[in-house]
Amino acid sequence: MKNTFKVDSISEYNDKVGQETFHPLISIVDLSKLKPSDPELLKTISHFKLQMNIYAIFIKDSKCGNITYGISNYDYKEGTLIFVSPGQVFGLENNEEFQNSSGTAILFHPDLIYGTPLAKHMNDYSFFSYDVNEALHISKRERNLLNECISLINFELQNNIDNHSNTIIVSSLELFLNYCNRFYERQFITRNKANKDVLARFEKLLKDYFASEQTLLTGLPTVNYLAKKLCISPNYLGDLLRKVTGKSAIEHIQLKVIDVAKEKIFDNRKTISEIAYELGFKHPQHFTRMFKKSIGVSPTEYRNLN
Structure with missing residues (x-):
């Protein structure tokens, strides 16, 4: 029987998984380094559901456990991307030890992009409303491009926040999403x-x-x-x-x-x-x-x- 965890904010998610919060509206999480503060979460981490009122992007390495919404075939084996919109409920299954999980999570609150150009066309990224069996599968080269965007965001989060931080973070996030749009178009073609x-x-x-x-x-x-x-x-x-x-x-x-x-x-x-x-x-x-x-x-x- 699955346990359901509700997450309303970046800090709440970070607290649950033992991640330090560097910014109240966005977080980059290395899934291999999570140390849940809640013992019960650690016991059930391999079989759970989340209801998140924030945006979330999970990049799951191929060696990780399976995502419950399941995928029938892979175009590439370098990684799988899952996009979760606020209010969506999703589940994960993992038959490995929690400590061996591998991948990256990008989480951001809708407030992060309010008043920015990105907010005006978030609906263009329709993959946030795809079902789990419609995940994005990426090549090593594509993964490297996405990692560069993540590194840009991480650099800003690890340094002192200033007047330019939000602009750079949101621009990097938008670049990441635009690449995902391109990669989904490639996936439509390769799955002809x-x-x-x-x-x-x-x-x-x-x-x-x-x-x-x-x-x-x-x-x-x-x-x-x-x-x-x-x-x-x-x-x-x-x-x-x-x-x-x-x-x-x-x-x-x-x-x-x-x-x-x-x-x-x-x-x-x-x-x-x-x-x-x-x-x-x-x-x-x-x-x-x-x-x-x-x-x-x-x-x-x-x-x-x-």
Whole structure:
């Protein structure tokens, strides 16, 4: 049975794992040197859950224990990166002794980036909302680049804080995240075969959804519904589709709606409103608006053209 630990601040995390706090809003932790102050935490460190109200990035060396959200295959074996957003609950499994854990953790409070350029586009780093089986795997060269960013942050933390410290720390953190964005794009490319399999399953899900009476029961399919069926996170599904096809998940759903609608419109026994309801629209005007935006004419005009 897993123990759940709640962490609300950098100092609280550092206190739990025996790490000195050099800055109240950010911490770089060498996981091989942790010395938990709580004996109970030491006993359960190999089987626990954390709920953190701070951002966390865990770089797990390949020789460490497995992450419970599990990964089916590795692109590289130099390291695995897990990104945790505030409020997220995650778990770790480790069959080794705690002292033998290896890797690095970067933890930062949202207050660190408030009022900075980084805060304005944190949502661009969608991997903070990926599921655990969508971790980032990096090469030795990529790991070295990330280590340079970590060293820049560490240098600032180990020296006296001045008026420039926060700017340099946040800039280094942003550089780190930008590299991660690049590496995730590489991972989408190197997993081309697996991505095509996901795309095929995604398209089949859409086809089966509209072929059944599911639309009458639950309305239009959502990205969340499709992602759950595919056992991946909505953000990962959206990013994968954009990388592979150039279109978002929403765009794929809308295109499927239009394709099915075109077939149904040929049946003159059904009104446009009836077709809209069959497709899962609660309001026929929403269907008409989507159809006209996509095709250039209304469903009624399209029917009369054919």
